[in-house]
Amino acid sequence: MAIDVEQVKAALNPEEPNYPKAAKALGPDALPHLEKIIGGSDTLLAAKATYLAGIIGGEKSVPAVEKAARSSQATIRIAAAAAAAHLPAEHSDTVLAQLVDDADAGVQKVAVYSAPETMSDRLRARVNVLRKGMKSATSVKTKSRKAKKQR
Amino acid sequence: MAWGTQRNWRWCNKCQGMWFGGNPAGPCPAGGVHTKVGSGNYSLVHQATSAPGQADWRWCSKCQGLWFGGNPAGPCPAGGKHTKTGSGNYTIAHQSGAGQQGWRWCSKCQGMWFSGNNTAGKCSAGGGHTQAGSGSYRQVIVSQRIRIHTKTLTAPNISIDTLMHNMREVYATASIDVEWASAQSLNLPLLNDLDVGACVMGSTTAEQNTLFNNRNNVGANEIVVYFVRSTVPPFNGCAAHPAGRPGAAVVQTATQWTFAHEVGHVLGLSHVNNNDRLMTGNGTANITNPPPDLIGSEATTMTNSVLTTNV
Numbered sequence: 001m002a003i004d005v006e007q008v009k010a011a012l013n014p015e016e017p018n019y020p021k022a023a024k025a026l027g028p029d030a031l032p033h034l035e036k037i038i039g040g041s042d043t044l045l046a047a048k049a050t051y052l053a054g055i056i057g058g059e060k061s062v063p064a065v066e067k068a069a070r071s072s073q074a075t076i077r078i079a080a081a082a083a084a085a086h087l088p089a090e091h092s093d094t095v096l097a098q099l100v101d102d103a104d105a106g107v108q109k110v111a112v113y114s115a116p117e118t119m120s121d122r123l124r125a126r127v128n129v130l131r132k133g134m135k136s137a138t139s140v141k142t143k144s145r146k147a148k149k150q151r
Numbered sequence: 152m153a154w155g156t157q158r159n160w161r162w163c164n165k166c167q168g169m170w171f172g173g174n175p176a177g178p179c180p181a182g183g184v185h186t187k188v189g190s191g192n193y194s195l196v197h198q199a200t201s202a203p204g205q206a207d208w209r210w211c212s213k214c215q216g217l218w219f220g221g222n223p224a225g226p227c228p229a230g231g232k233h234t235k236t237g238s239g240n241y242t243i244a245h246q247s248g249a250g251q252q253g254w255r256w257c258s259k260c261q262g263m264w265f266s267g268n269n270t271a272g273k274c275s276a277g278g279g280h281t282q283a284g285s286g287s288y289r290q291v292i293v294s295q296r297i298r299i300h301t302k303t304l305t306a307p308n309i310s311i312d313t314l315m316h317n318m319r320e321v322y323a324t325a326s327i328d329v330e331w332a333s334a335q336s337l338n339l340p341l342l343n344d345l346d347v348g349a350c351v352m353g354s355t356t357a358e359q360n361t362l363f364n365n366r367n368n369v370g371a372n373e374i375v376v377y378f379v380r381s382t383v384p385p386f387n388g389c390a391a392h393p394a395g396r397p398g399a400a401v402v403q404t405a406t407q408w409t410f411a412h413e414v415g416h417v418l419g420l421s422h423v424n425n426n427d428r429l430m431t432g433n434g435t436a437n438i439t440n441p442p443p444d445l446i447g448s449e450a451t452t453m454t455n456s457v458l459t460t461n462v
Binding site: 010013014015016017019043044047048050051074075078079082105106107109110113134 | 340341343344346350380381383384385386387388389402403404405409412413422432433434435436437
């Protein structure tokens with residue numbers, strides 16, 4: 001059965017969306033709607049749409065997350081960084097390589113923490129440098145991709 | 152800036168006026184002194200010109216009455232005119248907002264009186280009070296209170312004054328007074344986009360643990376709401392908090408009801424499938440009949456919370 005945009009918005013509107021449940025219920029058919037929401041004016045809904053696209057996962061999710069990674073809104077790029085952890089490895093690497101050098105400290109932080117255990121040498125080198133800098137700036141602990149997946 | 156509330160304001164059944172019951176009763180225009188018999192415990196917003204409503208209401212130290220200081224002082228039952236000496240600045244919900252309706256300004260004595268009974272009471276200017284020219288004022292009756300501290304990493308798009316006012320409006324229906332105990336800015340850029348994990352009560356991330364350690368000037372059973380730019384994953388807010396550090400995070404772009412909704416979770420409320428209610432699990436952006444409702448069983452849950460105190 002086709003998914004309509006109202007069903008997608010209904011899944012994103014709660015204060016605390018249940019992303020795994022929404023991904024399972026809506027599936028890849030929601031991705032065109034999510035991509036439109038990512039380009040819309042409601043930045044909170046766009047961030048939620050980005051993260052849901054990542055949780056849906058697979059190759060079909062990549063365009064939506066990449067679009068979010070290019071957003072002018074930092075909170076949408078943050079969601080893209082978090083979502084990237086759930087993309088296929090080569091796409092995750094590409095998105096995160098862009099976001100770890102974002103001008104916004106929050107985007108950079110989430111990109112660094114979202115970096116998977118398996119990544120390109122270039123990304124690993126950059127992430128290691130940034131993690132050291134962040135450790136000295138805060139007591140916040142880094143977390144593995146495995147922990148992220150437990151969400 | 153935080154604004155406080157002051158309770159123990161009373162309705163006098165003799166003159167219909169409002170007076171401060173925290174002091175010995177002052178002279179009543181109906182004779183003798185004011186009485187609190189039959190009155191609820193009213194809570195007024197105090198020292199808060201930024202709060203929604205009409206400011207410049209004053210306490211008269213001579214008669215204990217509440218009067219409007221934006222006009223020349225009216226006659227006082229203690230003799231002469233009302234005085235604002237020693238008074239704070241009270242802001243009263245006007246035309247909209249929380250509380251019991253039917254309260255009026257009397258243009259003869261400048262006092263606040265209740266028009267919901269079949270009497271105009273007694274006015275210190277002679278005869279009964281008048282409601283000519285008055286707007287509709289509301290007064291909140293409370294039996295419990297919670298204390299909220301706000302700590303801001305990123306200011307919300309909807310002002311905290313408005314969010315606090317909205318929460319006060321909804322919580323008043325459960326007779327709970329909301330005190331805004333303090334406001335503080337925090338410069339913690341690496342916690343401004345807060346990792347909240349799955350946002351499940353009883354389970355918190357390292358970032359939540361670090362942020363919720365910021366409880367300067369906060370009592371043990373008082374709630375802190377942290378305003379952050381965003382959460383990871385993206386939520387409107389998250390009420391999961393470390394044990395013994397009750398609080399919630401609310402994001403910059405949250406709705407006008409998210410703040411009250413998240414504090415509702417802190418007080419023990421769960422989601423419901425009803426868009427007329429504060430605790431809707433369908434998103435407070437979809438609330439259909441604002442202000443949203445709290446039902447009796449929810450009020451009981453909130454009252455039973457250790458964070459709620461009798462007044």
